[in-house]
Amino acid sequence: MNKTIHFETLGCRLNQVESEGAARFFTDSDFSVTMEPFTARSFDESVVLCVVNTCTVTAKAEQKARRIIRMLLKCCPNSAVAVTGCYAQLDQKEIMAIDERVCVLGGQHKGSLADLPSFLKKILEENPSITGLEISQKIQKIFDKENNSSEQNVITSPFRLATETFINHSRSSLKIQDGCNCVCTYCRIRLARGKSVSLDAKEVIERVQKLEGAGQSEVVITTVNISQYSSEYNGRKVRFAELLELILQNTQKIGVRISSLYPEIVDEKLASILENPRVRPYFHISVQSGSDSVLARMKRPYKIEAVYRATELLRKAKKNPFIACDIIAGFPGESDEDFDLTLKMLKECGFTFVHAFPFSPRPGTEAFKMRPMVPNYITDKRIAALEEFNKNSKTEYINSFVGQSLPAVCETVHRAKIFKDRVIIHAVTENFLHCQLNFSTKDSNLPAAGSEISVKILRPLQEAEKTGESDTLAVFA
Missing domain, CATH: 3.40.50.12160 (Methylthiotransferase, N-terminal domain)
Structure with a gap:
């Protein structure tokens, strides 16, 4: 069978x-x-x-x-x-x-x-x-x-799909929130996933404790919209900042990585909690544009001032953190001046990496019929400019760690590939550098998938050297 x-x-x-x-x-x-x-x-x-x-x-x-x-x-x-x-x-x-x-x-x-x-x-x-x-x-x-x-109990059942063991990932993840109550004009995800629902705070803590008990070194907190997390714990209301504090208070050593932040929830209180050394110095902010007029047409729940404030607070909380963001290029009505403001924001806020997307009109969304459309060739140029920013910013960030030793987690075994007389293993540092480590096929003491190691950063990888998602050459520290 x-x-x-x-x-x-x-x-x-x-x-x-x-x-x-x-x-x-x-x-x-x-x-x-x-x-x-x-x-x-x-x-x-x-x-x-x-x-x-x-x-x-x-x-x-x-x-x-x-x-x-x-x-x-x-x-x-x-x-x-x-x-x-x-x-x-x-x-x-x-x-x-x-x-x-x-x-x-x-x-x-x-x-x-x-x-x-x-x-x-x-x-x-x-x-x-x-x-x-x-x-x-x-x-x-x-x-x-x-x-x-x-x-309702059927529709809100996505939290059933939880596990302490992972087949295809070296780092564990936990979903604490699903759905979204925002009305962003370009987004179809809110139509697909429905209204915001949150995993009970007590259940979140128990699941993280189980992951720690199973030997997981890190948990990635995942959500659709982290700013909409809402629960109760011992009779008091809990939003994400309070939840993160509770997780840290009720676990011993497991590291916590936050998959995505909305700029408006990064305040002094959250920043003070992020200072905890168990919180990874990697942050992804959902930005979409550096222009207030574009953000208004997108119906995003913040202005660009919030992005500047968020990155400032994150840098106070962590020394030289990896800060990434999403940007949509070619949103209807986006002018050259609007896009210039986006590039200005990326540079002034010191983003390390941009997930750049060309605008894709989605059926059922308000932006599907918005005009004027930005010509494809202009959108392509803007995507190219964002990719050029990425190349320079990522290289500069990696160079700032050359010679330093950083904690890292080895990736799963299937990502290790043999090239002639060497074995290549990938590891991810706390600040999200994807490291490539070269070993001889004669080495018998290779790190196991999911194990914690220390790596010394050598240099950025050249394009011809890269395998998988690696961007950094490193060795055992």
């Missing part, structure tokens, strides 16, 4: 966390799980189910999801393909039209994946020769009940 489950995950850190959580339920039911992305040349007849966790941030993300679904149908001829995530929440019919072997579970009901392993195990035991099409049809009947449900 085939008992292999394959996961393909697109998009944000939340999707990565949810896929890992769903995978844990399958391994607990004695299924084998693979999470390394397939290629067009992959072929595996043992896979009985492929799970595709999709993204809807851009049209390209949806296009990539469709391409992966079609690829899996060819690579895994005996499997059903279950599609979930944000794209699945908004365009179920479009996805199901791809093939009869495709079944769809809306992203707001993703937590129901926890119930799938026992159901799948049962139908495989009843009929070991069942086809992928038959599996898909049976699963879709279950999914249809979930997709058509409006019960």
